[in-house]
Amino acid sequence: MDDESRRRLLAADLLATAGGGGLVASAFLHWVRSGPGNGLRGHDLVDTVVALGGALPGLSAARLTALWYLVPALGALAWLSVGLTGAHSLPSRAVAATAGATTGFAIVAFVQLAGFAALGPGALLAAAGGAALLASAFIYRT
């Protein structure tokens, strides 16, 4: 393997690790920065923002809650996959793609319900983590 390939491989692993860590850590930070819900997490947070922002078509509070918990869960799964098979492997890329999409959906939902300006550090970290995971899936090609 040439040096460039090794560097890309290492970068993919590190990006995936950081991305997964970001998604996991987002569960411990506030997703709403100000106003109602800014002190809440999890289903309390979702219940609050849904109560304020109304319903999104096809996305009930229960589904949004599940989506919110999927974000850190996929981050943890990314760690597991990268640790076992590397960021370049098919399973890791699948996890990265799923995590990126899920995080994107969750953030879009929160923007719709609470407003973009109200997004807190949890949402921003999740966004960064999702982007890093997606990047890790593409940075190394066999």
Added chain:
Amino acid sequence: MTDSNRLRHKLDLMAVRGNRRGAAAVLQSAKDQVPAARSANGAGIMPPDGEGDRPDELVVEIQSATPRRRHAAWSILAAAGAAALAGVGALAITALVGDGGASSPEAAVQRLADAVSAEDPLAAAGALAPGEVRTLSRTLDAAGHRAADLDLVATAGAPLAGVDLDVRDLALATEDLAPGYAKVVVLDGSLTAETNAAEMSDLLRRAGVHDSAASVEAAELRQRDIQPFLMAVESGDGWYVSVAYTALEYLRVLNDLPAPDYGSGLAALSSLGASSPEDAARQMVSGVADSDWDAVFSLIPPGEIALYDYREALGELLADSDAGATVDALDATAEIDGDTAVVEVRASGSFESVRDDGYGPTHWDLSDGCLREYYPGYTETGVAIGSDSGAVSYPTQATNAFCISPAYAGSPLLMFIGGTGTPSEDPERGVELTAVRIGDRWFLSPVSMALEAVDAWVGGFDLRSLYSMLGLGREIPPETGLTLGESYRGEVASRWTTYTYSFDGNAGQEVVGRLTELTGADEPREGTLPGAFTSAELYAPDGSPVYDSYMVLAGSPVALPEDGTYTLVVNAYFAGPYELTLWDADEAPGDATGGATATGGVATSVPAVPTTFPNAPDG
């Protein structure tokens, strides 16, 4: 030449050598052509250049494109991922199954403090005992949306924008009172509040809200050596701050009353309450009339307001309070929907006591959403409210009322207390009470009733109400333009509504007016005084208030300061049809300018919040 280029070169040579074959055939042929000679260790060797039969034979070295696995750190990462996955799963399950309360009484108070600091009303409601707040979160949410609809706040998601609250340096200590009940003493800490008008709505800034700041230290809240505290209760899924227990405990300690029997209400739940919602309502009315406070307390859900736990203390406090009422008629009908019911109660009776001035007994009834007290044939001379002097006589039946009713939507207060001559608009309608079923017993729920009243009040709140409350009545679009000397007839939609009217006036001109309630037949309503249930303000063309104009509809002419179009703001405390007339004082009829009315009294304006009986010793 790099490795990759070398490889490509070899492959190019192979591609043009010999017959076209598939890759597998090429590789197999290459293997077959490797010389039989081996080194001592058995490894295959390449023939030296120039030697052997086929000097141009090539062996393609096949390597895996992916390096083999890896440093132990990646195994650790995999293990961390597995652990994190399990943790997230446990977190999700725990949160969804429900551990809504805090882990300790102190944590519950801290959670409330954090919500206050975050200006998060919904999180604050979540820190309170669920049984006491019921649907408070929904009420807060509705209020936030309504405020946003009326441009009182910018967004429903930030109802306290421009208000910055901060609870700092809390030092707490817990005193366990009974299993599941604790007193959390605030040893130290501070609460600061700041308003930033620039972050508030334009409406609030026009109403005069400005930057301000205030703070209070825990030490300042000490009363009679009693450290400030909050009560916490354990609700099975964690600890919550209890507003009801906090209020009752403050009442007890400040009055040196006996300790409560914590949890006795919940323990005796199956024997408290009533067998039906109608019975609960009847027992409540009878209990209050007879001053049977234990019976009254037993009809309130113990998990909502723990009056039953504090029955000994409250009984001692109320020992000298005897309603002295009789119940002459009592009727209750309920509409049940699952575990809740709306009970309409109609009742009437009398108060046996006689006042110090010798007047009594009086009558009472529950009608049209209010408890009303009547003074039949009440006439007395004395100083009228709002006037300097003079003999007055009052309608034949004065009324005092205590109401919590959505009928007062838009009023500055949710309830209406006191007042003279507030007859019931619908005497056949009773008072609606909310009952809840717990187990197989029915209780009356004051929290539900209060929240329903607040919900109805919020729902009925409109711009007119808001502008009136904020003192911006002059900005309400006029009902009509008035012509001096010509009467205007209109209708007040609901009590405590503000209307505006415009008219043209000249500098130095004096104006006076009269507003008369009418019956459905357009006749003056008997028993009411012109202008008795209104207050008025005049605003000059430049928007400034005209000095001392509040009596303009009560017989006191007001001099206009300049030429132009004036705004008359009228706050009507009655509902129904009316007739309004403004005159040039020189052309007004005699009874419109401070003279006696046909009933022999002086037309007066009732203060904005009438709270006293007419001719009461302090009135």
